[in-house]
Amino acid sequence: MIKATIYVTIKRGVLDPQGNAVQGALHSMGFDEVGSVRIGKYMELELNTDNRAEADNRVKAMCEKLLANTVIEDYRFELQ
Amino acid sequence: MIKATIYVTIKRGVLDPQGNAVQGALHSMGFDEVGSVRIGKYMELELNTDNRAEADNRVKAMCEKLLANTVIEDYRFELQ
Numbered sequence: 001m002i003k004a005t006i007y008v009t010i011k012r013g014v015l016d017p018q019g020n021a022v023q024g025a026l027h028s029m030g031f032d033e034v035g036s037v038r039i040g041k042y043m044e045l046e047l048n049t050d051n052r053a054e055a056d057n058r059v060k061a062m063c064e065k066l067l068a069n070t071v072i073e074d075y076r077f078e079l080q
Numbered sequence: 081m082i083k084a085t086i087y088v089t090i091k092r093g094v095l096d097p098q099g100n101a102v103q104g105a106l107h108s109m110g111f112d113e114v115g116s117v118r119i120g121k122y123m124e125l126e127l128n129t130d131n132r133a134e135a136d137n138r139v140k141a142m143c144e145k146l147l148a149n150t151v152i153e154d155y156r157f158e159l160q
Contacts, residue, residue, distance in 0.1 A: 001115070007122055008122075009122065009124075019123075022123070022146070022147070025146055026142060026146065029142075029145060029146065031138060031141075031142055033127050033128045033129050033135075033138065034125055034126070034127060034128075034142075035081070035125070035126035035127065035128050036124075036125075036126045037123065037124070037125050037126075038123070038124045039121060039122070039123050039124075040121070040122040040123070040124075041119060041120070041121065041122060042087055042088075042089065042119070042120040042121060042122040043099075043102070043117065043118070043119050043120070044089075044116075044117070044118045044120075045114055045115070045116075045117050046114070046115035046116045046117075047113050047114060047115065048113045048114075048115055049113050055113075058111060058113065061111075062106060062109075062111055062114075065109065066102070066105055066106065066109065067102070
């Protein structure tokens with residue numbers, strides 16, 4: 001079994017309304033030192049395979065096809 | 081300036097409907113090797129301070145008060 005950890009982040013230059021909302025909330029709570037806030041997704045997948053090279057290709061395909069919107073998002077992943 | 085990277089994950093034992101939906105979608109796309117899927121949040125904050133000890137305390141307070149629902153979610157963070 002291989003565990004994949006995937007990080008999906010909004011590309012630089014793309015607006016992040018969720019991050020802006022969190023930034024505003026933190027400021028209103030007195031956390032004035034907070035500058036930019038960017039929010040992404042963090043996913044943990046268990047893969048029923050022991051072939052790391054194949055898992056690498058398969059996770060890449062999952063990200064491209066479903067897990068990330070590559071027009072506005074970047075992704076990276078680690079296999080354990 | 082200190083950059084904080086925060087990971088918020090659903091606690092073990094708490095249902096993750098978003099993860100289940102993604103698992104179902106991956107299976108229907110032919111990624112049959114996918115076992116459990118857990119989805120969390122990934123946040124990058126910029127802090128306008130250079131005091132790491134203070135930043136550590138402040139980010140912890142932000143997580144407890146706003147960024148994580150500690151009843152059902154765990155959080156961890158790194159400062160850079």
